[in-house]
Amino acid sequence: MNRRDFTNILGMGTAGLMLPSLPAFSRTVAPEALLETGVDVATKKRLADAAMNAAKSRGATYTDVRIGRYLNQFVVTREDKVQNIVNTESYGVGVRVIADGCWGFAAVVDARSEADTAKAAEKAVAIAKANARLMKEPVQLAPQKGYGEVSWKAPITKNAFEVPIKEKVDLLMEVNGAALKNGANYVNSVLFMVNEQKYFASTDGTYADQDIHRMWPLFTVTAIDPKTGKFETRQSLSAPMGMGYEYLQANPSDKVTGITTRYNKGYDMLEDVTAAAKQARAKHAAKSVEAGKYDLVLDPSHLWLTIHESVGHPLELDRVLGYEANFAGTSFATLDKWKSKNFNYGSKLVNLVADKTQVGSLGAVGYDDEGVKCKQWDLVKDGTLVNYQAIRDQVHIIGENESQGCCYADSWSSVQFQRMANVSLAAGKTPLSVQQMIKDVKKGIYIIGDGSFSIDQQRYNFQFGGQLFYEIKNGEIAGMLKDVAYQSNTQEFWNSCAAVCDEKDYRLGGSFFDGKGQPPQSSAVSHGSSTTRFNGVNVINTARKI
């Protein structure tokens, strides 16, 4: 499922031409089916071995098998109505092989027997051999040691699928009620829960059983001014997280107080919607921004998306090499810039880290989708470009002999490829609070929450909006602004980074819908940062008269 289909499922988007589609091959099921255990590990191993043996006997030199059971639950409401409760389950097996030096892939829905998986393996080998005729260079796969039979489980404390639907509906009804009571005309709210039960086996000797959970509570409130006919919205400041239902139990320590409350590892949906309704109403009276240069103070609930687009994507090695040229694009961060060892991606304060192990993040797993144990590595160190994100058939190009472990497929039915790890801006090393940061700003804008986003196909020029904008005048917050978007160039922007708050302010943001590939696949990824200041950024006014 992509961003658009999801917007349609929620009915939060505009009237689409198409009906919302469910995740590939999913079937809707009763809620209790989401708690049933899937195929047991011993059976999975048997199914995987059958596929690997079949592929080998047909001439494959490498095989990996992914057995996946993907569960989703959406609870979708507006005002006083439940619009939709959708429970989906998708189960199947994908087999990837190298034969005659070429990749081949085939997938089979609902595979229950060794014959099913063996057949898929045979098909994958046939495809590999057919395509091998068109290849110039055989696939070069970085060596990977087998880990034997291993497992990994997301460290959640409350499985969201165990919480009764009624409790979820009651929460959303309470949230919607609070929105309407505090000035909203309309409110759409959603709980979106995911459980990926993934089993990976390869001829390197790894059998990894993993259990991944994700959770995303979200809303949009709309406030209408009947006199002017104008409308303003404010979306939730929650983050999609690699957590269970415990994300909805906010402790005081999870709350960051200030001009509006922001959230760390616990989210108070009721408190946020109450603030949102008032803020959407207040936006009607906010001052329209005067275009020009401003120092920007960016909250982590906003900055994650700028990191995603201007750092995460351009440092994907497959983009750099041209594999995504026809769709997502290539990258300005070319190999010569990396080889020079002195390409200033950002100012000295900028340290950008890729990490597939960060607790609570969307990208955290024990092993990636080609059996590589996950880790953390530097992309930009003290402002200099030092590395990319690469997988087993690419790492030799950047002189590494081990994959960085960031291979992912969004379903058992899609072929795995290089995807973005959690990419985050490291917190500042010297103590600095948001308040102290704002005190130093003479003419600035403080931006909270993510809004519209757009960046070119080589990741130079970008434009971002937000949810809340506050004018900063001589070290003080002067009031709310609207019609704000900033435009910059990736290298210029990161070199204008003038201060980063310390680790006490570090929080995660993220997306369920990072899109890439043809046919497109979605990946969930988090981006952490502390509040960060960028000097002299170009701000435009987005209001238009028609």
Added chain:
Amino acid sequence: MATILTEAEAKTLLQKVLSYSKADECEVNLSGEERGNVRYARNEVSTSGSLTNQNLVVQSSFGKKVGTATIDEFDDASLEKVVRRAEELARLAPENPEYMGVLGPQTYLKANGFFDTTANITPDTRAEAVAKSLQLTRDAKLTAAGFMEDRHGYSAMMNSKGLFAYYPSTNVNFSLTVRTEDGKGSGYVARGYSDITKLDTAAATNIAIQKARGSAEARAIEPGKYTVILEPTAAVVLLENVFFNMDARSADEGRSYFSKSGGKSRLGDKIVDERVTIYSDPTNAELPASPWSGDGQAQQKTMWIEKGVVKNLSYSRYWAQKQGKKPLPGPNNVIMMGGNSSLDDMIKSTQRGILVTKLWYIREVDPQTILLTGLTRDGTFYIENGKIKHPVKNFRFNESPIIMLNNLEALGKPERVVSTESDQNYLIPPMKIREFTFTSLSDAV
């Protein structure tokens, strides 16, 4: 059983499913499809795949309590099980005040969107089509990345009030980005058809080659307001954001561009230049579409914007009843009328302007005005005195398609295009627009 059922086979299967129903009302949607694709990059095939999918959705209701269950196995036991599951879920569901009940039998227009030529594509056909393209780019010492995907399938539905609908269709989309070896030039082409015999990958590739070569050594010119000629591929990604917004409910609720103060909508207002006429018609031979909507309503030829005036907004059955209007489903295809001039004619008649091949990463900045941002990509050229003078660096724009259609200079001949944002096919003319707003430059190629 085959994945793609004939009308008679679908009818028999659906009757069997309905025979198990014990609910007040039952409606069954059935679909099957086969897809195949080839992807290539760096002048080599990178991945290819095939996908077979079938699905049956049962919706059962008791009063206004509705339950839905889905299955992809069609043996008798599974069919009965899915009906029981839907009924079970309906009994547990809260009442849905917006549930309108199922429709009785409908009469549908005849639309022909299924072509055997496309349905019979083999992996060899695909490889051959791609090989023709690769040969040209390899010979030209340029680098190609492309994608070809075809689909054939059907949808059918039947309900306990006797409604039956069936529609088979085929489609093939081909897209290609050609880049110069030094990375200074990039050209794009996309084609979409129902009938694969219309797809000429070599001809399409030559266009992308020409754009790649022509766009190298681009010069920077100041951002600002320019006359632009938008090729259909560029225009469509802006226009579809207008189509997506043409829903009466959000307009009446005061939260769309189509809202007006005092709870009114722009229905009946002239919003754009009077040369703008946009309609839907499932029987259009160039862009055939299903003659029925997902809930079984008949699709008629419908004017959405006629001579610049908003003629219709879509009304769901619930919203229509609430507002005392006739229900009108959203369109299954969108066609914009144009003129007879070719792209070349439009360039010849331009004193000073910019030719735009493609727009990329389109996002809504302000829903109130449908203000959109995005960038030009893969072939942007400066026109002077009726001729293409030189390539220019890419721009970011901030523009509303509503403002743009008020600044209309000329329309060319409509052609079938694929939206690079939504993958939908449309019939859209190239268009010349004055005072199109470019707000910054990009170094991207």
